Amino acid sequence: MKQTLFSATLDNGITVLGEELSELESVAVAFHAPAGGIHDPQDRCGLATLAGELCLRGAGDRDSRQVVEALEGAGVQWSHAVSTTHTSFSGAMVARQLPEVLPVYADILRRPRLAEDQFESARQMVLQNLAAIEDDPGHRTMSALRRIHYPSPWGMPTEGISADVERTSVADVRGFVGRHLQPGGMIIAVAGRIDWGDFLGHVERLLGDWQGTPAPAAALGPRGPAMRHVPHEAQQTHIALGWSVPPYRDDASYDVTAALSILGGGPSSRLFTEVRERRGLCYSVSAGYQTHRDFAMAVCYSGTTAERAQETLDVMLAEIDRLPGSISADELERVRARARSGLVMQQESSAARAGAIARQWYHVGAVRTLAAELDRYERLDVAAVESALAALPPRDLSVVSLGREPLEVSRGLPA
């Protein structure tokens, strides 16, 4: 499979990655600064999110409104996201607009005004989002699972905690931006109809003389309790289960994600078949994989009527237990087929490819070619997947229920 990939590292520590997709008319660009939620101080959960929001509200010569108009006037579909590890500003657009909008992004990164008169609006916007999350039971369930399963502060909600956001000041934001929104460790990814030399030239001119190294993250703290019930008055109860598995940069992650795909990845998966198709217990049930650089979690989720939630949890646990020793070659072939078409179809989206190359650089320090990824899936075999499962039983299971009544877990959980 032909792929045209580029990479460069600037003297100030910015990594620039590119993939040319010459059949597309579009280009997607993303700037990932290592300024994510793990850097939020203990009593300022949501600071990174608030900082990212304020960076957009005026930068360089443009005020808040002019920043948005500069992007949208060029037809850019822009977004801003804060994850546990990164603050990201990204945009997808018709390729010819890219040179015009890069200076806007450079201003957001290097010259955010962080103006006092925008601070209260930014804070209110973050608080509104937190209120909306209270009405999203699926989001709350997964958030509670991350919070108990990951060592602190990796499980904290990047979107913030209302009380912390309330006490955050513009000085906190300015301090955060000064410490963390720095070129060292930043990843810039571009994909689509690009001229690499031209793009790199723009980036060097705009960001090449920027200097600074972000402050390191806080040390790992303890994990939460193994089980948590979140009271919620609604018709459905939501269930999430998580346990530790190897991160993406560990080669065994391919075996583990294959097993998770068999457990709950597609309509022919065990969970979908047993929980929804055979028993009609729910509308949504799935298993998936969430990875950080140094640790990762297998996740199972379902939402179902309160009265049937206990049975749903019991069947989910039974399917997790049944997995080791039962993987079939047919199931593994389906995992391969799904991975194959998923990887190939990424090439139809500049945004998907820009995201993929940046993620790989962060996790493994290199861009894996599609050919190498496909080859790794071709090499999956039942024995390797079984031995990965045998080596990694769900010893540290975490369980969250959100609904009217707590559920019983029919086994011992780690203390």
Add this chain to the structure above:
Amino acid sequence: MAFLHERLDNGLEVIAETTASAVSTSVGFFVSTGARDERDDLWGVSHFLEHMVFKGTVDLSADDINRRFDAMGASANAFTGEEDTVYYAAVLPRQQHEAVELLARMMRPALREEDFTTEKLVIQEEIRMYDDQPPFGADDRCRAAFFGRHPLARSVLGTTESIQALPVEAMRDYHRRRYGPGTVVLAASGAVDFPALVESARRLCGEWEPVPAHDRRVADAPRTPADGGLERIVRPSATLAYAVRMAAGPTETDPDRYAAKLLSVVLGDSSGSRLYWALVDGGDAEQASLGHQDFLDAGLFVTQLSCDAADADDLLARILDIYAQARDGGIDTREFTQARNKLAGRVVLGGERPRRRLFDVGLEWSHSRTYRSVADTLGIVESLSLDDVQRVLSTWAPDGPAATVLAGPDAAADAAS
């Protein structure tokens, strides 16, 4: 990029937009049936039937279907709306035949009673799932209030009661009447082998018996509420309040439909619009947006607001002021150009994905037997003028008569406590 079309002897149409450079193929069956085609005693049957289509045929089980899609590496799914039920799969080009074959066989489902009974439980879970989520039923209630006795008043999912009461024989009969070759379009996009697609259609669907056509247009225009009254749904456990407001707009056959979409971007896009700057940017509302939806014989301007319950009435009034100001004072060139560039960007980016194009091309053909390439659509968007937008604004008045429903905690009770 090329458009190809063939009609089988029994009336089934086969269309494709082919892109030689594409790395995937998307195929789908577009059935012209949805919630608007249901009688009261069939409420929810279109969507329930969509689920049952995945439960198997006389010689394929549900497990067979699921395994086959996964073995192809397909992204396969379906959706049901007011006017359409669509089944689709996106696959690598070499799987085209297998994907079409499986979908075509599924179009003649067994509709077994025991599967029907189990799947009823799943549908009821889906209804409860949506009912537990914002906007807590305000959208369905608003649609019912706006459309009155018009067939578009019906919600797609039905209710737990209507689903519980539905007998399997009624679904079988509905399927016989609504899935005939004259109401089905087989569409494909991306890297398509069109002769092979037509050959698959002939072999797999050529024997489908024609059924009498059914006229979907109704003489009655939707009943637009004259008083603009507000209906409330109380959800004590909700944190925010969610409002949905529906006012009349251009239908899908109206040449002003694109200008209506552009107007919605100017007034109520999720960022950079008048509602955004007035209500969202300062954190007064969590969300405030305006969108345009179109159907065969009706169009809607839909306003959505989420905010603190205590602020909802004031913010709804402010939104109406913003609409009235636009109607009286017009739109300026700068915001018009920004909105047109945003729409054009969306057309280009959306046009790159065969999966997205399948829905655009399939639905357009299914509704009006017309085809528009990405370049055609882009041409329409780029030719829009400020006058077109002003005309829509003065003709349709988004601040005019509307149905409004607000769901959320009881603001009055909260204030009292």
